[in-house]
Amino acid sequence: MESSFKEPIFITRPLLPTLENVTSKMSEVWESKWLTNNGIQHQRLENELKTYLNVKHLSLFTNGTLALLLGLKALDLKGDVITTPFTFPATVQALDWNNLTPVFCDINPKTLTIDATKIESLITDKTSAILGVHVFGNPCDVEKIQSIADKYQLKVIYDGAHTFGTKINNKPISSFGDMTMFSFHATKLFNTVEGGALAFKDKELAEKLNLLKNFGLSGPEEVVMSGLNAKMNEVQAAVGLEVLKIVDAERQKRHIIKKTYEQNLAHLPGIRVLTTLENENSSYQYFVIEIDEKKYGKSRDWIHEELKKYNVFTRKYFYPLCSDFHWYQHLDSVQPGNLIEAQKSVKQVLSMPYYGELDTESVVKICRILDELQVFNLDVIQKNDKVLF
């Protein structure tokens, strides 16, 4: 029997620069006496991220949710937006705050992203946009989505909270669609403690976004639109500049951890590792498995609970489905039969511990526990068989 871990193993740990490096950045901020409103650190981070992410137009925000919320606002959308139920609540809440109605589309069970082949049948004269989510770093079917959007003249927005630095055929993820949101929350691959950004195509939007995130103030005495306060401050930006220096090393470590998981889980029936496609540079945001209860012998929920006894803490991202929120129950798109794949996947996926500092030995041990839990279960089946005969 595998023993339990002495210290708890969490799903993730924030990527932290050394305290010395952060302190030295903080002295710069303190000396400048410029704490927010497009300060020096903010300008530097914006420029460095433009280069790192290979985007022309980028705007920083307090967090990813406000970036998405104001991005949708800047596009001046109306009516319905086709989106996925399999996402973090922030995606659809950004629609709510813009008085936009989500129309939930089923997902592709392989990538867990919106099923592009099912979008067209949901389009009506009220539809103004498609909001896709690159789930766990797996990009949506960006080509197909764009061709539908072109045909019906819809805007395309992506929640790319999980796709920091992802590329498809060497093209940056944000080159697809009109707008891509990134989240820099502490749990994301790249973090600014809390933070976020929008990458966008239309350079005219830059000024509008600047106004929207700063109370609509065009000058000290002029307010030209109703905005919000969603500015990234200098402390966040300064931390981000230090985290950016170590993000590539983190990505490499996560690549090795992913390989270790894959090698040690390959022989286990009923466990599928969510793979990224061949032509992608993954963001290594999450390591996710899917448990087929019939083949493994036990459910995802059972494994999630059982692992806690070993001091291993996993997460059922994204449970519950957004289409199950009580305030959407009147919508046609949430009625039974429309979201079959999403309802199936949401019961099977489990995000495993995944961060650069997680050592190989621990990963192997977690896989052995999963192995052992299954062997134990087969024993039970065999014993039952004996009882039966």
Ligand SMILES: *Cc1c(COP(=O)(O)O)cnc(C)c1O
């Ligand atoms: C983290 C996350 C968000 C929210 O980003 P914040 O920066 O925490 O506001 C939105 N969508 C998805 C898919 C996320 O994982």
